[in-house]
Amino acid sequence: EVQLVESGGGLVQPGGSLRLSCAASGFTFTEYWMTWVRQAPGRGLEWVANINQDGSDKYYVDSVKGRFTISRDNAKNSLFLQMNGLRAEDTALYYCTTKDFWGQGILVTVSS
């Protein structure tokens, strides 16, 4: 059974940092591009970043460039999103996905 389990979310003050993790199982992790997608409360899906199979190519939506870093550890079947300089508009449910499979999401709230 494919599982993507996100962790690391929570409440953080503006300007703060969080590191999201996604533990993958049930499929060959090294064969897939991995993606972070977010959904602000009551809003649509927003593509945030993706990373290729060996981690050598990474792409970001303009609004997070220079603040967020996507990475992966293929030995541990894990995906990460380091989020620095967080803003109120980063508040959202963050999903880890291969685009075929999805996690349940983890909530990030940026508020003072």
Place this chain on the structure above:
Amino acid sequence: QAVVTQEPSLTVSPGGTVTLTCGSSTGTVTSGHYPYWFQQKPGQAPRTLISSTNNKHSWTPARFSGSLLGGKAALTLSGAQPEDEAEYYCILSYSGDREVFGGGTKLTVL
């Protein structure tokens, strides 16, 4: 950055057929945009229905199909069921492997 457009809302009768579309501000959508279609119900994570234009998953009901139609990606639902009422999103890939979601289509089965 490209803008991906979807119908904000559509209504279909039970048993009826409806087509949702996914257009790009850059022009014609092709298979090279690798369009995906996702279904999301309230309080749930998205679920992938169609990958890379027209590929179904084992969990994709047979009544859903993907295609390219009139310069756009399309998701056709034939024989709508009450449980198909949901929000539907498409995503397109652009050069440099950046991706953009459409704004979503709220589908009502009524």
